[in-house]
Amino acid sequence: MTEITDLKEKWHQVLQLLEPELTEISFSTWFQPIRVKSIDKDAGLIYLTIDNHMAVDLIRDRYRSILENTIKHVYGSRFSFIIEFQEDQEEPVVNNVGDKEPEFKDEYYLNPRYNFKNFVVGNNNKFAHAAAVAVAEAPSEAYNPFFIYGGSGLGKTHLMHAIGHHILKTRKNLKVLYVSSEMFVNEMVSALRKNELRNENNMGEFRKKYREIDVLLIDDIQFLENKTSIQEEFFNTFNTLYSLNKQIIISSDRPPNKLINIDERLRSRFQWNLVADIIPPDYETRIAILINRAELDNIEIDEDMNDVINLIAEKIQENVRELEGAFTRIISFSKLMNEKINIPFARKVLKDILSASDFNVTPENIKKKVCKYFNIKVTDIESAKRARQFAFPRQIAMYLCREMTELSLPKIGDCFGGRDHSTVLHAYEKISKDIAVNDSVKEIIETLENDISGK
Numbered sequence: 001m002t003e004i005t006d007l008k009e010k011w012h013q014v015l016q017l018l019e020p021e022l023t024e025i026s027f028s029t030w031f032q033p034i035r036v037k038s039i040d041k042d043a044g045l046i047y048l049t050i051d052n053h054m055a056v057d058l059i060r061d062r063y064r065s066i067l068e069n070t071i072k073h074v075y076g077s078r079f080s081f082i083i084e085f086q087e088d089q090e091e092p093v094v095n096n097v098g099d100k101e102p103e104f105k106d107e108y109y110l111n112p113r114y115n116f117k118n119f120v121v122g123n124n125n126k127f128a129h130a131a132a133v134a135v136a137e138a139p140s141e142a143y144n145p146f147f148i149y150g151g152s153g154l155g156k157t158h159l160m161h162a163i164g165h166h167i168l169k170t171r172k173n174l175k176v177l178y179v180s181s182e183m184f185v186n187e188m189v190s191a192l193r194k195n196e197l198r199n200e201n202n203m204g205e206f207r208k209k210y211r212e213i214d215v216l217l218i219d220d221i222q223f224l225e226n227k228t229s230i231q232e233e234f235f236n237t238f239n240t241l242y243s244l245n246k247q248i249i250i251s252s253d254r255p256p257n258k259l260i261n262i263d264e265r266l267r268s269r270f271q272w273n274l275v276a277d278i279i280p281p282d283y284e285t286r287i288a289i290l291i292n293r294a295e296l297d298n299i300e301i302d303e304d305m306n307d308v309i310n311l312i313a314e315k316i317q318e319n320v321r322e323l324e325g326a327f328t329r330i331i332s333f334s335k336l337m338n339e340k341i342n343i344p345f346a347r348k349v350l351k352d353i354l355s356a357s358d359f360n361v362t363p364e365n366i367k368k369k370v371c372k373y374f375n376i377k378v379t380d381i382e383s384a385k386r387a388r389q390f391a392f393p394r395q396i397a398m399y400l401c402r403e404m405t406e407l408s409l410p411k412i413g414d415c416f417g418g419r420d421h422s423t424v425l426h427a428y429e430k431i432s433k434d435i436a437v438n439d440s441v442k443e444i445i446e447t448l449e450n451d452i453s454g455k
Contacts, residue, residue, distance in 0.1 A: 011036045013074045014067075021066060023170060025116055029133045030055050030063065034083070044078040046071060049086035054130040056085050062138070109178045110168075114161030120292050122285025125155055128276040132159045136166035139174065139215050139247035143274035145238075149252045150278035153321030156251040159278075160217045163249060167215055174214040181223035184210075185230050211240045215247045221270075222252050225261035235266055242269075281320060286313035289320060290327050299331060304342040311346060311453070316353075326350055344449045347404070361404045361452055363415040369452050370397040373444070382417045398424050399431035400448060 019027050033055070037047040050056060059067060060083065071079050116136070121129050128150075134142045148156045164176050179187075187209075191202040210216065216237075224231050241248055252259065255277065256270035281289065290309045294301055301309070308330065316323045333349045334341045371378050374393040381394040394416060401412045402424065409421035416424075434441040 008036065010074050014070050017070050017073065018066070023137065025133055025166060026137055029130065030059060031067075034059075035086075037084075037086070039075075044076075044080060046075065046079060046081045048081055048083040050083065051086060052126065052130050053085050054127065054134065056083055058134060058142075059083055062142075109183075110161050110164045110176075112165075114158045115165050116162045118292060118296060119155065119158055119162055120281075120285060120289045122281050122288065124281045124285055125159075125278045128155075128159060128278045131274055131276045132163050135247065135249065136163045137170075139167055139171065140245050144245075145242070145248040145250060145270065145273055147250045147252070147256060147270045147273075147275045148278065149255050149275070151253060151280065151318065153319035154278045154280065155320055156278060157219055160219060160249055160251055164215070164217055171214075175212070176215040176217070177210070177213045178217040178219070180219045181221050184218060184234065185223065185227065188230060188233055207237070210237050213241075213246065215249070216241055217249045219251045220253070221250050221262070222254060222259060225259065228263075231263050231266060235263065235269075238266070238269055280318045283313055283317075286317070286320075286323055289323060293324050293327050297331060304340065307343050308341055308346045311343060312350075322353075326353060342446075343453050344446060347449070347453060363401050363405065363407065363412065366400045366404065366452055367397050367415070369448055370400065373448060373451075382415075384417065395427035395431055396444065396448070398427040399445070400452065402428045404449070404452065 015031060018031055022031070030050075033052065034048050034050050037049045039046050050059075068080055071081055116133065119129065128148055131143055131146060132148075135144075135146050148159060150156055160178060164178050167174055167176050187206060188203075191206040194202040218234075224234060238248060250270060255275060256267045259267055259270075287309060290313060291301065294305070294309070299305065309327070312323060312326050312330075316326055330341060330346050330349050333339075334345065339345055367378050367381060370393050371381060374389070376390060376393060380390045381397055383390070385391075398412060398416060401407060401415065402409070405412075407415075409424045412424045413419040413421050431441070431445070435445055
């Protein structure tokens with residue numbers, strides 16, 4: 001057995017011993033990604049690396065004892081470890097943690113679909129995810145308050161719900177509350193009105209609800225901007241919870257210092273501990289998100305589906321919610337219309353989301369692709385030539401312009417030497433009929449559609 005093989009096998013033994021001693025999420029987040037870099041037998045040191053700055057600190061501080069004792073058990077009593085950060089270019093992964101999704105409980109306002117198990121970790125959110133796991137594992141001990149910010153649809157709410165679910169699952173004695181800032185505002189306004197109309201102590205009940213909990217997750221804090229009295233109430237709620245060492249998790253579309261219409265005292269408190277951002281996912285992460293979505297929905301990923309996934313990932317870049325929404329839309333339309341999912345079908349379904357220019361679909365490009373396929377010149381189909389070798393490709397090109405662009409019949413006619421709209425309509429209807437009865441024409445159309453779409 002080589003030294004390298006022996007090193008790997010012993011580290012595998014370390015992981016096997018550690019796994020039952022830790023929660024699933026701790027093990028998968030902090031320990032599984034660790035790599036053994038080298039071993040110095042003379043010094044009794046094992047050099048470990050991990051692609052996560054936060055994990056390095058947590059392992060050194062929180063998990064040193066358990067890791068060191070396990071290493072001593074496997075490698076020998078004189079061994080210890082040194083762990084360092086090392087950049088790694090591994091592909092994004094789905095954080096497969098836990099078994100069953102938590103049961104949905106109305107009083108917590110948590111969505112059962114949002115958990116750590118189905119959160120896709122990529123370079124865009126790696127730090128925020130690691131911080132969320134740390135908070136979920138040790139509420140009020142690590143990173144309090146915890147502030148997450150990023151654009152709409154990037155996963156902030158998903159992470160907040162995941163934190164809530166994990167705490168409820170592992171700390172059943174803790175009271176957890178997730179609310180949007182809008183909900184907080186509406187509840188406070190309602191309590192104030194009831195106080196005025198009925199002379200009831202509804203504000204007392206409101207404050208009790210928010211100040212007697214152990215974990216408060218409040219989403220979209222920017223909604224409190226320019227609401228002075230609401231900010232004052234939240235300021236007092238924040239102070240009460242923090243003084244009692246209760247965990248506070250806040251999300252926003254901007255970092256604290258950019259919330260210019262929120263009281264400076266609050267902005268300052270938002271920055272008391274950890275602030276983490278989530279940026280738009282890169283192409284590889286977008287692919288991983290869509291594959292994860294397909295697997296959750298039990299969708300088979302064949303060659304056509306893979307092409308569609310790549311297309312969506314290429315065209316929708318800024319918003320994860322829109323990314324998943326486009327995919328869900330394609331799946332739903334496929335089931336409703338009983339049609340196979342492929343590039344042409346996806347293009348039709350997403351026509352109102354993705355502009356023709358996103359696919360490089362222009363009359364000029366269509367004519368160029370058609371002429372290349374039939375080995376003729378663009379000037380041939382723009383001319384008055386009526387020979388079938390030119391007329392048929394011209395009709396194909398007109399059909400594709402009608403199907404793949406938003407141009408009117410007269411505009412399409414202009415692109416083909418100023419032909420009348422009735423000529424375009426005739427071409428469209430003819431090719432449509434040919435597709436229905438002639439497999440070779442259908443194949444030509446599908447081939448050209450894929451080529452024009454860049455696939």
